[in-house]
Amino acid sequence: MTMQADDPRLIEFDVRTDEMLVNMGPQHPSTHGVLRLVLRTDGEIVSETTPHIGYLHRCAEKIGENLTARQFIPYTDRMDYLAGMNMNLGWSLAVEKLLQMEIPEKGRHLRVMIVELNRIASHLLGMGAYGLDLGTFSPFLYAFREREKILDLFEAVCGARLTYSYLTIGGATHDLPPGWLQQCEAFLDQFEPNIEEYHTLLTTNQIFVKRTAGIGLLPAEMAISYGCTGPVLRGSGVDCDLRRDGEPIYTRMYEGYDFEIICERDGHYPDDYDYPPVPKEAQLGDCWHRFYVRMLEVVQSVSLIRQAMDKYSQTAGDYGIPVRFNHKLPAGEAYLETESSRGWMGFHIVSDGTAVPLRARARSGCFSNLSVIGEIGHGCLIADIPAIVGSLDLLMGEIDR
Amino acid sequence: MVESLIENWGFPEWMAYLIAATIPCVLLLHVVAVGALFFIWLERKVSGRIQDRLGPTRVGGKYGWLQSLADGVKLISKEDLVPAGADSWLFRLAPYISVSCCLAAYLTIPFAYGWVAQNLDVAVFFVLAILGLEVFGVILAGYASGSKWSLLGGMREAAQVVSYEVPLGLCVVLPVMLAGSMNLTTIAQVQSGWFTSWLIFYNPFLFVTFWIFFTCALASVNRAPFDLAEAESELVAGFHTEYSGLRWSLFFLAEYGSMFSVSALAVLLFLGGWNGPIPITSWIGWTFEYGWFWGTLGNFVGLANFIFKCSLGIVLMMWVRWTLPRLRIDQVMTICLKYCLPLVCLMLLGNLMWPWIAGPPSASFVQKRYEAYQHLHPEPTTETEADEETTAESNSVAISLPQQVNEKQKVVLTTSSTTDSSLPLQTN
Numbered sequence: 040m041t042m043q044a045d046d047p048r049l050i051e052f053d054v055r056t057d058e059m060l061v062n063m064g065p066q067h068p069s070t071h072g073v074l075r076l077v078l079r080t081d082g083e084i085v086s087e088t089t090p091h092i093g094y095l096h097r098c099a100e101k102i103g104e105n106l107t108a109r110q111f112i113p114y115t116d117r118m119d120y121l122a123g124m125n126m127n128l129g130w131s132l133a134v135e136k137l138l139q140m141e142i143p144e145k146g147r148h149l150r151v152m153i154v155e156l157n158r159i160a161s162h163l164l165g166m167g168a169y170g171l172d173l174g175t176f177s178p179f180l181y182a183f184r185e186r187e188k189i190l191d192l193f194e195a196v197c198g199a200r201l202t203y204s205y206l207t208i209g210g211a212t213h214d215l216p217p218g219w220l221q222q223c224e225a226f227l228d229q230f231e232p233n234i235e236e237y238h239t240l241l242t243t244n245q246i247f248v249k250r251t252a253g254i255g256l257l258p259a260e261m262a263i264s265y266g267c268t269g270p271v272l273r274g275s276g277v278d279c280d281l282r283r284d285g286e287p288i289y290t291r292m293y294e295g296y297d298f299e300i301i302c303e304r305d306g307h308y309p310d311d312y313d314y315p316p317v318p319k320e321a322q323l324g325d326c327w328h329r330f331y332v333r334m335l336e337v338v339q340s341v342s343l344i345r346q347a348m349d350k351y352s353q354t355a356g357d358y359g360i361p362v363r364f365n366h367k368l369p370a371g372e373a374y375l376e377t378e379s380s381r382g383w384m385g386f387h388i389v390s391d392g393t394a395v396p397l398r399a400r401a402r403s404g405c406f407s408n409l410s411v412i413g414e415i416g417h418g419c420l421i422a423d424i425p426a427i428v429g430s431l432d433l434l435m436g437e438i439d440r
Numbered sequence: 441m442v443e444s445l446i447e448n449w450g451f452p453e454w455m456a457y458l459i460a461a462t463i464p465c466v467l468l469l470h471v472v473a474v475g476a477l478f479f480i481w482l483e484r485k486v487s488g489r490i491q492d493r494l495g496p497t498r499v500g501g502k503y504g505w506l507q508s509l510a511d512g513v514k515l516i517s518k519e520d521l522v523p524a525g526a527d528s529w530l531f532r533l534a535p536y537i538s539v540s541c542c543l544a545a546y547l548t549i550p551f552a553y554g555w556v557a558q559n560l561d562v563a564v565f566f567v568l569a570i571l572g573l574e575v576f577g578v579i580l581a582g583y584a585s586g587s588k589w590s591l592l593g594g595m596r597e598a599a600q601v602v603s604y605e606v607p608l609g610l611c612v613v614l615p616v617m618l619a620g621s622m623n624l625t626t627i628a629q630v631q632s633g634w635f636t637s638w639l640i641f642y643n644p645f646l647f648v649t650f651w652i653f654f655t656c657a658l659a660s661v662n663r664a665p666f667d668l669a670e671a672e673s674e675l676v677a678g679f680h681t682e683y684s685g686l687r688w689s690l691f692f693l694a695e696y697g698s699m700f701s702v703s704a705l706a707v708l709l710f711l712g713g714w715n716g717p718i719p720i721t722s723w724i725g726w727t728f729e730y731g732w733f734w735g736t737l738g739n740f741v742g743l744a745n746f747i748f749k750c751s752l753g754i755v756l757m758m759w760v761r762w763t764l765p766r767l768r769i770d771q772v773m774t775i776c777l778k779y780c781l782p783l784v785c786l787m788l789l790g791n792l793m794w795p796w797i798a799g800p801p802s803a804s805f806v807q808k809r810y811e812a813y814q815h816l817h818p819e820p821t822t823e824t825e826a827d828e829e830t831t832a833e834s835n836s837v838a839i840s841l842p843q844q845v846n847e848k849q850k851v852v853l854t855t856s857s858t859t860d861s862s863l864p865l866q867t868n
Contacts, residue, residue, distance in 0.1 A: 180492060420768055
């Protein structure tokens, strides 16, 4: 029997391929915790990506309605557990905004120092984990080498290495221990030259560039319309950072600091940093740029910490205002967004005049960043999905709360 | 060996053949198994040092040298799971295909002069063919697991194999062309003398070819940056997602075994085989020309050379693995088919034209090639003396010994080779 090749039904039968639904996660090594992605694939090509969330939901907002504002601080740690200090700061500032409280200048410098140090730790882990997503293990441990030292510094400050609850309403729980600034200075001196290693291992590595450049292209308009924030937004070339553009109660922290928002303007990044050149293949808004923005922010944070240490040691006065755990909140509401390491972290607090808020709402930057994945996660290969998800630097603890 | 077993010891023929086959098989099994244990341990140490940590330090006292044995014991004691959705028969079969192919490749790899289980005339071809078969285990595992991730891993392996096999096969052609033989012993013999006579230094084209060969060899043993079939950040664990315990460790064994065999192939084809960088053994007279004792001593030095060079190749693979990110499947195919293949064709042409550029090969090279050929195809001899010699020494047999060499020198460890029909042994 001979096959009639011109019979369309035969051809259809002969070369027909099936689409396959692949469940990526929640127990998958590269979905950063418990993100679940349902991929519709045709062979290696992904035609649709649907994120499913909720596997790490811990009712943080409901808990917030049953605790006083000060008692809620430890729960904010557990939202973005890689940037606990940033979460503490977000909630504290929102409550302070409701209380119309202004903390002393020294406390503000202390906060900048701590928060930027935490941003470095968070970006380092994001950077290392991104290497892991792309199949290289060593940068991860290199990043951990430095992160451990930051955690040591935090341990000296507050006794905790992950969930700090250090920054609190009215400033911080206590002042820096003696000799801490020298330790921090020593760390920065040791850390700064090491950044070059990460650029060699990842940023300028030819395979890394091939895997990330032009992948997961997120145009600026799309990033804005999906509410993307943080390095994801700046990686698309949008000049927006709440440290400069935020509300006065937040931007006052950064008053007098010399820093420039990291994002590509007119085809190049700020000139203040010694950075490797952008490869030709990279397009604005791709995975490479998102990664690169994080890497440059690490350098920027180092400079911010140095400035903060100077200002802190030159400023006289107290590091904060003592606030009791059951401090009464005025009736009313306040909403404040801060620039956390992964994006805008907004806290909304509604009070009826008691110490326990009526509503404690958290707006997560990662949630919006994740929402864009359906838009940029199709038409690529399966291998690109970890690259895209990793470049968004998602953290499920923050998304699910 | 077979003849001596029959004549001197009175073994029945089938048993003589069995014994003659068992000895090299057992030896090779140990080489592979102990080698794999050692290289798994080495990988952990090397990766540890690369990543600014120590690696295993506890098991076995110093340096954690028993770590892989401890891992092996743990793996053996684990439950042997077969998923409900798997094709149970194929699922169980797949690791054995990988392992047996990996072991079979060792049959024709000479570890030193004459120390080879089967002195095949088509050894290069045989090793490549067997290594090509090994991927069937991977594809089968991916297909039979009944898991989508495994299936994707198997698919990737299939796509990868068609892309690296072509340039890999062409890379091998260059040294074969120069040596004029596909026998690995001959190819290594051609490279005797100083390290400058290694084929990698023969001309610039071979130097480039070596690195192409290395790249394709990395792809052929599924090592990073070509470890797509088991890409843990994309496919969970790829083709061995559903495997556990001993079956899983068989895949591991096959991977490390193949790493060694492709390294051995690279060493034999390009890096002088068992010939050291400096011909010390021939200076101090540790060759078969001065009796089999000295020859065997020299062979041990050669064995050390060979294993050291293979280990260097493996360490290089580890270094690459722990430094580079993984490529994407389309990029692997691009690299292999779009860059490596034309490049190696160019090298092939260049190598063909080398005599026009640099003149004909040196007299010493021609002489070595001639001698190696003579070793392989000695003049048919009718001397019965040789047989008597052989029968006198019950367990040492000469196979492909050169005629120029004193007939009394025998090589231990070799078995009868069916390919060498003109050998004195088989004249009776």
